[in-house]
Amino acid sequence: MNEANNKDYWDQVIKPKGKLLDLHIKEVWRYRDLMWLFVKRDFSAQYKQTILGPVWHFIQPIFTTIMFLFVFGKIANIPTDGIQPVLFYMSGITIWNYFSACLNATSNTFVANAGIFGKVYFPRLVLPLSVVLSNIIRFGIQFLLLLSVMIFYGLKNGSFYIGISWLLIPLLVLMMAGLGLGLGIIISALTTKYRDLTVLIGFAVQLLMYATPVAYPLSFIQDKSFAAWIEWNPLSPIVEAFRYALFGKGMLDYTGLLYSGGFICIILFIGMLIFSKVERSFMDTV
Amino acid sequence: MSSIVIRTENISKQYRLGSVGTGSLIHDINRVFYRFRGKEDPYLQIGETNDRSKKGSSKYVWALKDINFEVNQGEVLGIIGRNGAGKSTLLKILSRTTTPTTGSIKIKGRVASLLEVGTGFHPELSGRENIFLNGAILGMTKHEIIKKFDEIVDFAGVERYIDTPVKRYSSGMYVRLAFGVAAHLEPEILVVDEVLAVGDAEFQKKALGKMKDVSSKDGRTVLFVSHNMTAINSLCQKGLLLSNGLILESGPINNVLDTYYNSFRAMRSVEYIGEGPIRKAYIKTSNSGVFSSDELKIVLYFFTEIPIQNIVLGIVIRDHQDTAIVGVNNKHYYSEKLNNTPLSEGEITITIPSISLMPGDYKIDLFLGDSTTDIDIAENALHFTIQETNVNPTSIRLDYRLNKIFLNKIKWDLSTDLLEK
Numbered sequence: 001m002n003e004a005n006n007k008d009y010w011d012q013v014i015k016p017k018g019k020l021l022d023l024h025i026k027e028v029w030r031y032r033d034l035m036w037l038f039v040k041r042d043f044s045a046q047y048k049q050t051i052l053g054p055v056w057h058f059i060q061p062i063f064t065t066i067m068f069l070f071v072f073g074k075i076a077n078i079p080t081d082g083i084q085p086v087l088f089y090m091s092g093i094t095i096w097n098y099f100s101a102c103l104n105a106t107s108n109t110f111v112a113n114a115g116i117f118g119k120v121y122f123p124r125l126v127l128p129l130s131v132v133l134s135n136i137i138r139f140g141i142q143f144l145l146l147l148s149v150m151i152f153y154g155l156k157n158g159s160f161y162i163g164i165s166w167l168l169i170p171l172l173v174l175m176m177a178g179l180g181l182g183l184g185i186i187i188s189a190l191t192t193k194y195r196d197l198t199v200l201i202g203f204a205v206q207l208l209m210y211a212t213p214v215a216y217p218l219s220f221i222q223d224k225s226f227a228a229w230i231e232w233n234p235l236s237p238i239v240e241a242f243r244y245a246l247f248g249k250g251m252l253d254y255t256g257l258l259y260s261g262g263f264i265c266i267i268l269f270i271g272m273l274i275f276s277k278v279e280r281s282f283m284d285t286v
Numbered sequence: 287m288s289s290i291v292i293r294t295e296n297i298s299k300q301y302r303l304g305s306v307g308t309g310s311l312i313h314d315i316n317r318v319f320y321r322f323r324g325k326e327d328p329y330l331q332i333g334e335t336n337d338r339s340k341k342g343s344s345k346y347v348w349a350l351k352d353i354n355f356e357v358n359q360g361e362v363l364g365i366i367g368r369n370g371a372g373k374s375t376l377l378k379i380l381s382r383t384t385t386p387t388t389g390s391i392k393i394k395g396r397v398a399s400l401l402e403v404g405t406g407f408h409p410e411l412s413g414r415e416n417i418f419l420n421g422a423i424l425g426m427t428k429h430e431i432i433k434k435f436d437e438i439v440d441f442a443g444v445e446r447y448i449d450t451p452v453k454r455y456s457s458g459m460y461v462r463l464a465f466g467v468a469a470h471l472e473p474e475i476l477v478v479d480e481v482l483a484v485g486d487a488e489f490q491k492k493a494l495g496k497m498k499d500v501s502s503k504d505g506r507t508v509l510f511v512s513h514n515m516t517a518i519n520s521l522c523q524k525g526l527l528l529s530n531g532l533i534l535e536s537g538p539i540n541n542v543l544d545t546y547y548n549s550f551r552a553m554r555s556v557e558y559i560g561e562g563p564i565r566k567a568y569i570k571t572s573n574s575g576v577f578s579s580d581e582l583k584i585v586l587y588f589f590t591e592i593p594i595q596n597i598v599l600g601i602v603i604r605d606h607q608d609t610a611i612v613g614v615n616n617k618h619y620y621s622e623k624l625n626n627t628p629l630s631e632g633e634i635t636i637t638i639p640s641i642s643l644m645p646g647d648y649k650i651d652l653f654l655g656d657s658t659t660d661i662d663i664a665e666n667a668l669h670f671t672i673q674e675t676n677v678n679p680t681s682i683r684l685d686y687r688l689n690k691i692f693l694n695k696i697k698w699d700l701s702t703d704l705l706e707k
Contacts, residue, residue, distance in 0.1 A: 010392040016385055034422035041408055041419055048410040048451070119405040120423055121382035121397075194311070281385045283378070284301065 022276050027123040038130035057141045065090045072215045081217040083247050084153050092214035094146050095242045098139040099176045100205045105131040106184025107201050110192045110282050124279040128185050132177050161248045168245040175238050175264055182267035189278040193285040213239055234263040291507050292357040297389030299350040299375050349375040350531045360505045364522030366546055371528040373511045381477050395474025398425055404464030409453035413463055416452050420467045434470045442466035469496045475507045547673050558667040563590040564654050569670050577673050578692040584636040588654055593628030600653035606646055642692045645672045
């Protein structure tokens, strides 16, 4: 078998150690049908045997908005940058929900899917990507809710803002997806052997929301001593920019967005690096 | 024509025993420290061979050690070995769900692994949705699945339920559907683990037939792990026998199967130790294993405070389903008396000159008593296996479903005298 010694003869070589960054992008593309089916599965299985079905997607942001309206609006009396309070809170919650859902679900990738991963090979990246996609649909539904509430208030007050800044929204959603995915896969890769981070992530995401201007505007804390902490949070410019894009009020912080963008790129790169290292043999330790 | 499609070179796989915790963190740190200084991983050197029944001194074991083999295109390779021999680890590495610790595998063609049927089935989704999901997980594209959809449903025979959530399926239907999807995969190399152990007899036959087609008609390569030696024998041309992570034998399937049976022969020496009057019992055979129509001896040592007169010793032999097959004591045989004077200690040997049982696992209950009552009962005391072998007393294997006992030396004589008269 002379040809068998030829390097190009083999389609695949399984070795203990792979390349440093080997994400099988080609393979991920070949498995795009699977990605789409995972999205469909997540979506249709979640509300099976419920009466309200997808209506549940509306209920969570509505109730959170009401809660914020009371606690932050009425009790703490925090201003909302001149934006109608209901819209202020709901817009913050909608974009935040997308980030936290992406992070929570992707950080579980290896542990939750160990059953499938242990039995059959497909590019592991398909799963976290499908999570981000199915959450985009969920975000879309909640965004529609936000839009209808905006139209409602627009008709009531006789003014409705539509501007060029709306074009920013897809970019902001993409940034949230990148950050959620990046952090999520780092955590998922780190939790395959030691589960300590799983415990942390449960409440860390909740706490992080308070360190992000979701329930208050950035302008409100600008002169406080801890303002720097909130400003260094790469999520802050995104949430603020989301509101600017929607309502056209306030200032767009370009430097902040650039900082967030750079941060996301670094996180995504580190995430991919760790992920591609761990995905090869995590089955032994999970 | 027969080109090599899989070649493994010295693959080994090490596992760490025990649980993950602070101890393993210290090892991890140590490992990083060693790598930093440019030395070899210190824990790779200390692994022991993987014998699960013996206590080892190291926390690391080699589930596989220096495995080398080649598979040609269109071949069906049967991988056999006892529990824990490393079969599943090998399949896992081949199907890329884990990586080897050392060594490499070269593969030509697409590999689909079937380590479990119904991987990724979601109970809430309908049969239709699950066919698509499972098919995609196994590597089919949507287009391929649509093309095969009717065939899959037909193979599984679940047309009526196709839009019902699979959690409402009977377990048989579930397995049929799952195997149906897997059977319609079209990879160049198919890796199959013990999936035929499910489903009813008709379905198993169907599944086996499908596997045969895959290799003989379509010329695809199959790697097949099973404990069902009849299936292995009928499907595979070549075999690979693993034992404690090492290759014990490889080559033509008949040679491999023979080695496999012989490895069992050496293993069986089951003993019973009791607290009661039946102190000790064991099985003694001329060889170290038992075949149909071999001699089987059961030796029993007893000790009692009150001496027994007219000792009665009974045995009940049960098959693997716990059905009693034989129940005899020495009274049944011409009221044969073992002793007239009371005895409080002694050794009794029961000799069965020709054990007329079919291959399989059997258990023995022991009953010790006097002529009226049982003094001690040792249920499930001894186990033995009648070995299946290629050198059966019959020229071909007997059908298990028809034969519960083995009748030795039946003669068929044809006489033509009558016709002449």
